[in-house]
Amino acid sequence: DVDVALDIDYLSAFSALTDADRDHWMRARKFSHEVLPVINEHWDKAHYPVQFVRRMGELDLLTDGLDIPGHAQFSKLAAGLVAMEISRADGSMAAAAGVQGGLVLRSIGLFGSLEQQEQYLEPIASGSLLGAFALTEPHHGSDSVSLETSAQRDGENWILNGNKKWIGNGAAGGITIIWARDQDDGEIKGFIVDQKTPGYEATAVRGKGVLRAIEQAEIRLNNVRVPHSALLSNAKSFKDVSKALVETRVNVGWSALGHAQFLFEAALTYAKTREQFGKPLGAHQMVQERLAQMLAELTNMQLQCVAVAAQQTAETLLPRQASLLKYHNTRAARRIAATARDMLGGNGILLENHVIRHVGDIEALHTYEGTESIQALILGRDLTGFSAFG
Ligand code: FAD
Numbered sequence: 001d002v003d004v005a006l007d008i009d010y011l012s013a014f015s016a017l018t019d020a021d022r023d024h025w026m027r028a029r030k031f032s033h034e035v036l037p038v039i040n041e042h043w044d045k046a047h048y049p050v051q052f053v054r055r056m057g058e059l060d061l062l063t064d065g066l067d068i069p070g071h072a073q074f075s076k077l078a079a080g081l082v083a084m085e086i087s088r089a090d091g092s093m094a095a096a097a098g099v100q101g102g103l104v105l106r107s108i109g110l111f112g113s114l115e116q117q118e119q120y121l122e123p124i125a126s127g128s129l130l131g132a133f134a135l136t137e138p139h140h141g142s143d144s145v146s147l148e149t150s151a152q153r154d155g156e157n158w159i160l161n162g163n164k165k166w167i168g169n170g171a172a173g174g175i176t177i178i179w180a181r182d183q184d185d186g187e188i189k190g191f192i193v194d195q196k197t198p199g200y201e202a203t204a205v206r207g208k209g210v211l212r213a214i215e216q217a218e219i220r221l222n223n224v225r226v227p228h229s230a231l232l233s234n235a236k237s238f239k240d241v242s243k244a245l246v247e248t249r250v251n252v253g254w255s256a257l258g259h260a261q262f263l264f265e266a267a268l269t270y271a272k273t274r275e276q277f278g279k280p281l282g283a284h285q286m287v288q289e290r291l292a293q294m295l296a297e298l299t300n301m302q303l304q305c306v307a308v309a310a311q312q313t314a315e316t317l318l319p320r321q322a323s324l325l326k327y328h329n330t331r332a333a334r335r336i337a338a339t340a341r342d343m344l345g346g347n348g349i350l351l352e353n354h355v356i357r358h359v360g361d362i363e364a365l366h367t368y369e370g371t372e373s374i375q376a377l378i379l380g381r382d383l384t385g386f387s388a389f390g
Helices: 019-045 051-058 078-090 091-111 116-128 240-271 286-311 319-343 345-349 354-367 373-385
Strands: 132-135 150-154 158-167 175-182 188-194 201-203 216-225
Touching: 019 051, 019 078, 019 091, 019 216, 019 354, 051 116, 078 091, 078 240, 078 286, 091 116, 091 132, 091 158, 091 175, 091 188, 091 240, 091 354, 132 158, 158 175, 158 188, 175 216, 188 216, 188 240, 240 286, 240 319, 240 354, 286 319, 319 345, 319 354, 319 373, 345 354
Parallel strands: 132 175, 150 175
Antiparallel strands: 150 158, 158 216, 175 188, 201 216
C-alpha cells in the first residue's frame, strides 16, 4: 500500500495554514481515501464514476473556493490544497472538479446574469448537475481565439452551429457553456446550452490512454436554438474567456503538485522496502540522489503554489504569474513522474501501484488549459515585448 498520509514539506510551505484551510484540505483527503481503492477499476474500464462528482459536491470540494451561496467559502490556499489533494488520488476526479468548479462555476459567476446564477450555481456546486465548458474545436486548440463555431441572432433566439472537441462533461447529460463567434460583431460569446436541446449531439472521445475515468466529448451543434436568456451577457470578447482561464491555470499548477507528491511518496516508500544487491534500494547512493532531485523539484512546486495563492488572496494575480506556475509545475511533475516510474522498476508500470496512472494523467495536465509552449509564449512575450504566437 502506498502511504498517502505521508506529507513532505521541507521548507514549511504550508506552515501558515489556518485551521479552516486544514479542514478543507482534510475533507479532500477523506475523498481521496474513498476514491483510491476503486479508481483503478474505473480507469481500466474507461468508466466515468459520476457518483464521485456528487460525492465531491457533498464534501464541498467543487467550488474552487468561489463564493457560492449555501457553500463554504474558502481561502485561495485551501482551494489549491483541495485541487492538490484530489489529484494526489486521481487526475480524472481532479479534472472533473476543475471543469465543474474552475471553469463552469467561474464562468457563470463572472459572466452570468443573476437569474443564471440562481438557476445554475447551486446544482453545479453540489454536483447534482454536470457542467461543461466548450472552447476547444477539432481545428482550434491552442489558437482557440480563431474558433469557428457560429452564433447567429434570430429575434429572441440564437442559433449555434459548429464542432467542439475534448469537452469534459460534454456528453454527461447536463449543461454546456458553448463559446461561439457572433456572426454580427465577430466577437466570442458564451451560451448556456442544455445538452438535451435538439441539434446538440455529443459522443465521448474513446481510446484515451490517460484520464480514463472521466469522459471528454466531441460535440456537433446543428442549428441548436437557444433563447437570448442563455447568453452569458457579461462575456463580451475572447479577452473575457481568457480571464476565466488565468485562475484555472493556477488550479492546474496545484494539481501537478498533487500528482508529483503522490509519485514522490510512492518512490520513497518503494525505495525503503524493496531490496536489491542485499540492501534496500534507498540505501544505494544513486537512489538517494534521485530522491534528493525529486524533493528539490517538489519543494519548488510547493513554493510557487503558495506564492501564487498569496497573489490571488491580495487580488494582484497577473496572467503571467499563473502561466509561470503552470509552465513550471507541469514540467517538474513530468520529470518527477519519469523518475518515480523508473524507480519502481517493472512494478512502476502496473496499474495496481497507481504510479503509471499518474504518469499518464500528467500528460493531459501538460496539454490542457494552454500547453507548455503556449505558456512559454506568454512568458516570452512578457519578457521581450514581442508576440511570437502567430
Ligand atoms: P494544438 O494546439 O494543435 O498543439 C499541438 C502542439 O503544437 C502542442 O505541443 C502545442 O504546444 C504546439 N503549438 C501550438 N501552437 C504553437 C505555437 N504558436 N508555437 C509553438 N508551438 C505551438 N478544451 C475545452 O474547451 N474544454 C475542456 O473541458 C477540455 N478538456 C480537455 C481534457 C483533455 C484530457 C485534453 C487533452 C484537452 C482538453 N481540452 C479542453 C482541450 C485543450 O485545452 C487543448 O487540447 C489544448 O489547448 C491544446 O490544443 P490541441 O490539443 O488542439 O493542440
